[in-house]
Amino acid sequence: MPATRKKKDALEVSKTILHTAKQLFAEHGVESVSMHQVAKAANIGQGTLYRRYANKSxxxxxxxxxxxxxxxxxxxxxxxxxxxxxxxxxxxxxxxxxxxxxxxxxxxxxxxxxxxxxxxxxxxxxxxxxxxxxxxxxxxxxxxxxxxxxxxxxxxxxxxxxxxxxxxxxxxxxxxxxxxxxxxxxxxxxxxxxxxxxxxxx
Amino acid sequence: MPATRKKKDALEVSKTILHTAKQLFAEHGVESVSMHQVAKAANIGQGTLYRRYANKSxxxxxxxxxxxxxxxxxxxxxxxxxxxxxxxxxxxxxxxxxxxxxxxxxxxxxxxxxxxxxxxxxxxxxxxxxxxxxxxxxxxxxxxxxxxxxxxxxxxxxxxxxxxxxxxxxxxxxxxxxxxxxxxxxxxxxxxxxxxxxxxxx
DNA sequence: GATATTACCGGACAATTGTCCGCATGTCAA
DNA sequence: TTGACATGCGGACAATTGTCCGGTAATATC
Incomplete structure (x- = not known):
């Protein structure tokens, strides 16, 4: 693969999630954005997202x-x-x-x-x-x-x-x-x- | 297939759905039973079930x-x-x-x-x-x-x-x-x- | 009675949520 | 440096809801 994902700083990931989610939610509405989308847009796996947040709520x-x-x-x-x-x-x-x-x-x-x-x-x-x-x-x-x-x-x-x-x-x-x-x-x-x-x- | 499904009387189907659902809900709890299960147990397609009832509610x-x-x-x-x-x-x-x-x-x-x-x-x-x-x-x-x-x-x-x-x-x-x-x-x-x-x- | 039209059945499919596990990465000890 | 252990990432997977469309039976039309 072009760049093997290095282990990221946990804090960095958290910030990215929040930033990406805020962006997506603002753009498409909270309802319409799925957790999968958030994970993909943030370039992380869905598992990673769900480890931080149990659900969209x-x-x-x-x-x-x-x-x-x-x-x-x-x-x-x-x-x-x-x-x-x-x-x-x-x-x-x-x-x-x-x-x-x-x-x-x-x-x-x-x-x-x-x-x-x-x-x-x-x-x-x-x-x-x-x-x-x-x-x-x-x-x-x-x-x-x-x-x-x-x-x-x-x-x-x-x-x-x-x-x-x-x-x-x-x-x-x-x-x-x-x-x-x-x-x-x-x-x-x-x-x-x-x-x-x-x-x-x- | 053993018996091509004949068009059933609509009323018959409705009764079967209600009966099957009541049975399943009573046995496993309302929460745990999916619409898919109900349809399968009632021997009908999921589409048929959803045409009668928009959702589990x-x-x-x-x-x-x-x-x-x-x-x-x-x-x-x-x-x-x-x-x-x-x-x-x-x-x-x-x-x-x-x-x-x-x-x-x-x-x-x-x-x-x-x-x-x-x-x-x-x-x-x-x-x-x-x-x-x-x-x-x-x-x-x-x-x-x-x-x-x-x-x-x-x-x-x-x-x-x-x-x-x-x-x-x-x-x-x-x-x-x-x-x-x-x-x-x-x-x-x-x-x-x-x-x-x-x-x-x- | 043949054909067109309608009704409606049923399973395949898409979308979403949430879980799980293989594996890469980092750490520590010898 | 090397091997053992821990951390935690990320995508594949399962489960569920709800939709869609091909196809068949019933009905109307001529």
Whole structure:
């Protein structure tokens, strides 16, 4: 063969994968690009790709890491800046921001969420940094509201989980594409239905 | 070949498919059986199988039709029998029954819900009889509550949709398997978080 | 009754995901 | 330098989903 592939620096390979995948995904859309294509474009074997990333969801998650981080930082900053406004208001603000992020990165997120098979001690969405960040954020807000006696009686852990997971990509897509709801309306309705009723009147 | 396959009665083929699939699914589990296996076991070509059912989800949906029907009938009967009790109470009862059904048929339901790609005018879960039954049921209950001035201000259509979709199979599995919540607790928490706060106090 | 038209069957095929194993490369010890 | 061992690369392979098309049976037409 023209050039026997030398053992590459592992870091080099990782960078190449990320760079190539980002390029391909941007060009053809996340859905349409197969792992085989990514491997071929990156000049590595499929086995090599799968050794780094268990599946496409994993790969996307890694490519989204930066986006998630900045989103999380934005939310943190926002909540810090607004820390004197009512909890409920901050909660609504967070949801609005999340919806915009969700909409913006929809293609990626819908690929990431795909994996089924919820077995114990396995990497799932529920162990991922994005879930954990949202969990912490919502949990803190609910706890704060509870301490201030602004919250109805709730199982806070359950509620936190439910608020995060109740918005599936399919459902979002359905509301947006089929029902034609603008994002602002979706966010507003979600707050109206799922967030605000958790707070005591007054 | 020993016996040239005669054109079979279409109805005969359909029955054979359903019977064979039910058998195979029961024996090996819904997840583990491929469409290829079903076709082979039913002595038909894969193309024939796919002409009847666009995918495994479709096939499962058809096999579950009876189960859905009896479930729907049970709920209808229940709501009819209890039509004098408070709306909120009936709503909670419905959710408890649904949870039990969900748990009972979990393997099937998690296969059925899989399809992504929410394009307009395409068969999705949101067009399926189960979704539509739940939609009608929830919608009626919410409307009744609204007429009786027992409901907070809501976008009823949105709320109906959200209540149906907020419980994904993955989330249910996570709560049950990983968090170890019994079904009754899941149902109770769901009512506490998502149903009861929609009703005006007193 | 012969021929054209239609319906629809069934298996071959393509595409994708994910796994596995032979083999090249690098490291260490003698 | 040489041999033993470890690392990990990469393509071949298996499994599955879904599509397509050649061909045959049923039906309509004359």
């Amino acid at each position: 994993d790969l996307c998650m890694d490519l989204m890491k930066d986006n998630f981080s900045t989103f999380a930082a934005n939310i943190d900053k926002l909540l810090h800046d607004q820390k004197d406004s009512p909890v409920q208001e901050r909660f609504n603000l967070t949801v609005f921001h999340l919806m915009r992020f969700f909409d913006d990165k929809f293609d990626w997120i819908s690929v990431i969420q795909i994996p089924r098979h919820c077995e114990p001690d396995q990497a799932t969405f529920f162990n991922s940094p994005p879930y954990m960040f949202l969990y912490d954020t919502y949990h803190s807000l609910l706890l704060e509201a509870q301490e201030k006696h602004e919250l109805i009686e709730l199982d806070i852990e359950f509620t936190t989980h439910l608020l995060i997971t109740s918005f599936s990509p399919e459902s979002f897509m359905y509301l947006k594409k089929i029902k034609g709801y603008p994002i602002e309306k979706i966010a507003a309705c979600f707050c109206q239905t799922s967030i605000n009723p958790l707070f005591l009147p007054k | 479709d096939l499962c949906m058809d096999l579950m039709k009876d189960n859905f029907s009896t479930f729907a009938a049970n709920i209808d009967k229940l709501l009819h029998d209890q039509k004098d009790s408070p709306v909120q109470e009936r709503f909670n009862l419905t959710v408890f029954h649904l949870m039990r059904f969900f748990d009972d048929k979990f393997d099937w339901i998690s296969v059925i819900q899989i399809p992504r790609h929410c394009e307009p005018d395409q068969a999705t879960f949101f067009n399926s009889p189960p979704y539509m039954f739940l939609y009608d049921t929830y919608h009626s209950l919410l409307l009744e509550a609204q007429e009786k001035h027992e409901l907070i201000e809501l976008d009823i259509e949105f709320t109906t949709h959200l209540l149906i979709t907020s419980f994904s199979p993955e989330s249910f599995m996570y709560l049950k398997k990983i968090k170890g919540y019994p079904i009754e607790k899941i149902a109770a928490c769901f009512c506490q978080t998502s149903i009861n706060p929609l009703f005006l106090p007193k």
